[in-house]
Amino acid sequence: MNDSASRTSVFGPGADAHQCDRLLGEALSRGGDYADLFFEHNQSGSFTFEDGRVKNVGRGVSLGMGARVVDGEATGYAYAQDLEEAPMREAARTAGTIATGGGATEAVAVSASSRPDYYPVDTPTLWAPDDHRLALIRRADAAARAYDPAVSKVQVTLGEGLRRVLVATSDGRLVTDEQPLFRFFVRVVAEQGAKRQSGSSGGGGRQGLSYFEGQRPEEIGREAARIALAMMDAQEAPAGEMTVVLGPGDSGILLHEAVGHGLEADFNRKATSNYSGRVGEAVASDLCTVVDDATVTGARGSINVDDEGLQGRRTVLIEKGILRGYMHDRLSARLMDAHPTGNGRREDFTVTPYPRMTNTFLLAGQSDPEEIIRSVDRGIYACHFSGGQVNISNGDFVFSLTESYLIEGGKITAPLRGVNLIGNGPDVLTRVSMVGTDFAAADGIWTCGKEGQSVPVGVGTPTLKLDGITVGGTQA
Amino acid sequence: MSDSKHDSKSDSRSDSQSDSTDRLIATAQAVVARAQDLGAHTAEVLLVTHRELTAKIRLGKPELVLQASSRALGLRVIRDQCSAVCHTADLAPAALDEFAAQAVDAARLSEPDPNSTPPDPGDLATAADRPDLDIHDPAMAKVDADQALAMAIAGEQAARDHDPRITNSEGATCSIATGQRILVTSGGFTGSYGGTFASLVVEPVADDADGKKRNGHWWDGRRHLSRLASPQDIGAEAARRTVEQLGARKIDTCQVPVIFSPEAGSQVLSTLFGVVSGDAAYRRSTYLLDREKTPIASGLVTVVDDPLVPGGPGSRPFDGEGLASRKNVVVDRGAFTGFLCDTYAGRRLGRPSTASAGRGISGPPGVTSSNFTLVPGDITPEDLLADTDRAFYVTRLMGFGFNPVTGDFSKGAEGFWIEKGKRAFPVSEVTISATLDELLLGVDGVANDLDHRSSTASPTFRVKTMTVAGS
Incomplete structure (x- = not known):
């Protein structure tokens, strides 16, 4: 699923501006103060590394559109998983049943709005080469094990996602965003005789693999091991x-x-x-x-x-x-x-x-x-x-x-x-x-x-x- | 472990569902076959459908009406002992072919694990072991938004009418959920069950001294609409629980007996589940590692995980790998019977599965609880209280303060100070601490008030002594 094509068209024709206008019109057909459409395409992945091997690989995609109508303090909400006209209209109509004020709302005309870019990422980690990511995981695992012979279990997980959203609102906004995210996490169990303790550490953010130039995976692995060892002889707290x-x-x-x-x-x-x-x-x-x-x-x-x-x-x-x-x-x-x-x-x-x-x-x-x-x-x-x-x-x-x-x-x-x-x-x-x-x-x-x-x-x-x-x- | 309020499983199929159920089973079977064609040695598909109606009101007016349905499919493939799990909501045949190919391809990235195997086909549940668990109520399909709103409004109104000190509200929410789970595996298992769950929660607010607010809540949730407590009863109970916290204060740090209400007790049981899970055992992340067949609790403590409770929120006719559900006694009069296992944890620990596999669409099977309960004792909670001289009675626990590896247990708590068998005054902003080991071994009273409202449930019980930290 390393599909980097069509980064902006994952929603297909169902999310073009005219279609949004029509759906927002449908949503407000019984009245209401405000309506919006929330399109979301969420691609996710995970690696679970345990006992020295890549134990599981996970991949997934979810896609849908939520329609909302707000009337006073009341919200009507419905969603559709198929971005075809009929199910989306049905969702918009269902959301609109919350309104009681009657129709005659002005026609909606959305137009594209600009946005800042607080996470400029060329390649989301999800699309980076698999062997690069697996190498980072192995480095963290090796560093945690090497920290102390007492380290008996190491689990490394990498969870990644790319969430693409499009929001169209009855006050005329149409905005898109791409939100990459990853979370790298190490858990360690250390044992000395009958004593056992755990430690964990992690990092991540809305960044690409360049994150690991600043924060080496070895440091994350060692930190998890350090905490487990440091807490091994912990005493009762006051x-x-x-x-x-x-x-x-x-x-x-x-x-x-x-x-x-x-x-x-x-x-x-x-x-x-x-x-x-x-x-x-x-x-x-x-x-x-x-x-x-x-x-x-x-x-x-x-x-x-x-x-x-x-x-x-x-x-x-x-x-x-x-x-x-x-x-x-x-x-x-x-x-x-x-x-x-x-x-x-x-x-x-x-x-x-x-x-x-x-x-x-x-x-x-x-x-x-x-x-x-x-x-x-x-x-x-x-x-x-x-x-x-x-x-x-x-x-x-x-x-x-x-x-x-x-x-x-x-x-x-x-x-x-x-x-x-x-x-x-x-x-x-x-x-x-x-x-x-x-x-x-x-x-x-x-x-x-x-x-x-x-x-x-x-x-x-x-x-x-x-x-x-x-x-x-x-x-x- | 899933929150019972979002659980929606059942075992009987209504007629209106069976057409589409057959179609969904065919879809799942096609994906399994496709993955096998592409080289998967094992292919397992879980297909879930979900329909919900949520009506939330506040101060008598609608705040939210949410109505929708969804479905999604998860596929696990194992090829040469390498596993991958992929999920999608796009059930178009062409998309599913592509999806199956991607899953088989993803498995190449993982490394051989000899324990990653499905159950032995001979162990799978047969059509004969599908009990009727009474977890589907056809009446729920007929509830509309206006009815759900009316129930919520009645619940909140009852709370406000019950006591003039109820000055505000976080609202009331009525939820109706219907769902289906379909499991098809290359080992030869095909099964489905559907079910329903209705709940109503009321959350009143009262004003306390110094600008503090006190919120309370009460709720009920049942597989059958007709068994749900009335909105009037839920609202009145919510109000009672809110105003009884007025004037709550810290107490001095002390070591005293602690009584857990059913609500607080169920949180202790959730904690216990985490350390009797075979997943925790093979990860060496439980303090019970070398304690099988030995006492881990007082003789008054028997804990069962029973997926066959009729109408239970956690009931399931078969587990996430297609094994027939069975009742497991986890703690028998204080003795730890053994870790709960799915196939993988069982293989890691060198033993059979206890049919405790749970499964979602986005990950491999894992050990989960079904109806995980502390078996009730003989005395009433009132008698247990009356038998207590000084104690802290906990109604609510807060926070993540538990280390499964060491058993250290330290959580925020509120409740009541007990003096001579009676509630003396409400208490808040304290913590209770012990190790879970000390807590369970110290249980010296178990009451008879178990209610299967949530899938992890407990009657009232008392622990001989814990540290209560306050001023």
Whole structure:
């Protein structure tokens, strides 16, 4: 399926401008404020390497068109897998049954809109020579095994995709985008006598194989092995409230959970978020500036256009502790009388968009990272995580540490067993007392789930010091 | 493991479906034959169809009506012990010929794995072992958007009427799903089953002190529409669960007994499934590696994986490789019976499959659970509570805090503080920690309130002691 021909015509004549006009007209035939068509062609592939061999090769293609009609706060949605006139008209008509206001809408005439290019990739990894990709996988495997004789299992996976979308909207936009993406991931199990531990590391983004010129696969393999070995003799973690220093990069997951979701406008439109109605108020310490930035070149969460045809952009959410605004999709922007921010995203053509994060970062501060650690008499240093979760309404969020250490007398000491941290969103950022100069974006491995839909995202932060968060260890 | 709310499998075929089912079986058979012609030694096709109606309302008004149907086909080929899995939604004959050729071609990129084999044809389920699992309800096909909206509106209204402290709502959602699975293999297996699942979830919101909101939710989901709890009951229960969290606070860090509600308990069971799976065993990614035939839980704990539960959300007449479904006792009065296996994991571990293969269109078979449950005990949850002096009662768990290799378990939790057998006050923003080993060995009470609403399900149970971390 290395078919590089017809990059722009995967949708066939079903998606030409006149056909879109007709379908949008059909969608709005009973009324409605807005309609759009979302065409998606998603080509995917995977390699699974385990026990020293390529164990499985996966390939797939999905294709379809979702039709949406919005009438007030109500959305009608239907989709078709066949891009023939009849099933697409049926989908448009079905979506339109949500509207109750009656027809007589003006004719729609879409015309092509321009877009930026935040992921200029000549050859998506999916189309790169198979032996090049398999060689990268073998290099990571070999490096992980060579790291230490204790390494007993190595699994390397490469997941790749090329998602092509075309969005046609009743306000006249017709936009296309090609979104390449890959994720390279290594898992290691190490064993010493009866003790066993795991470690993992990965990377990727909206880039071609040139990514591996900057980040060698050996480094990813070794990092996974390093974590497994470093955590082998981990001791039980303390329980209770204490100072926590978060390392740069992956710790951005805290931000994603603690404030990111709460600033997605759907929750605020419905006044079900802790951050509802608080624009202009202090919601974080004045050391904190938080942005959602879809424009980072080649990043996993970047988007040229969102899944509603609007350009991706950089939005300041919190500026020096003051809440500046929310992340919107078209629906929330219209209902809250705000500017859209290009955050309307969806997993695929079978579902409707919601306000979603892209790359969410806390920007660098003034403190020397080593000085931050030195300032802690007793606490925890956390640097790798398996994931997080938040309850939007009460603001409680958790994130799970997979690599962390005690800090004693200003020094990083003993490794700690896997432990969960829990905090409250609107509270935790007020406890940020030091922000490092060492901002780093996490490498491209994170996926965010909401409303049952997964989308790729980026996170990033400098070293942060939190004065008091509950650590869920066992040593009371 | 699939979320039961999105499950849609069944075993009986309605008449209206059988025509198209026969056509889809013929399509799957043609793809298997084509792949064999092209040199595949093994070819297996899974074809799935899905139809859904989702109606979401909020504050009495429609928010979303989604109506659609889809289908997709996945093909696994094995050639000279080399595997590939490809999927497509384009079922036109010419496209499928090309698709089969691409799959056979892709297998050349993988490397020989002597354990990549299909089940022995003699082990495949025959037409005689297709039990009626009561998982298809023809009435669901007749539900229209207006009816689904009406159920959602009634559920939300019941929540708002139940308690004046319900001040807002995240809405209510009614979903009706119908699906079919067709499996055809070159080993000689042809089988299909279809099924239905209806669910209603209500999510009220209340205002708490300091600008905090409290959300709660309650839901029901059943294979048969007539067995779904009434919207009024679901809404009232959702409201009750929301307002009882008002005023929730942290507690001081302590070591106390912990009682798991059925909802929190089912999450513990999900965690357990991950470490009794043969996939985890051959990857050496489970703390139970050398623990077969030994105690891994207290004698009160018996865990079964039973795909034959009538009307069960995880019920299936045959597994993802065409083996007849059977009930597996995974933990028998505390003793670990053995890892659940599909054919591949079984071969890696030197033993037969336990007919535990799951399969999706986009990957090879893998070990999955069906109806994975903690077998209920004799006492009521009320009696279990009354028998407890001080404890933390968990209603909700949060987060990914589990390491299968070491068994370290640490998750966010909310619920109630229990004092002298009664709920004293609501608790939030704490974590509970132990190893899963300590947790299971420490179970000292199992109640009788098992409900098969979700495919992984648990009754209320109590653990002797865990660390609760708070202030």
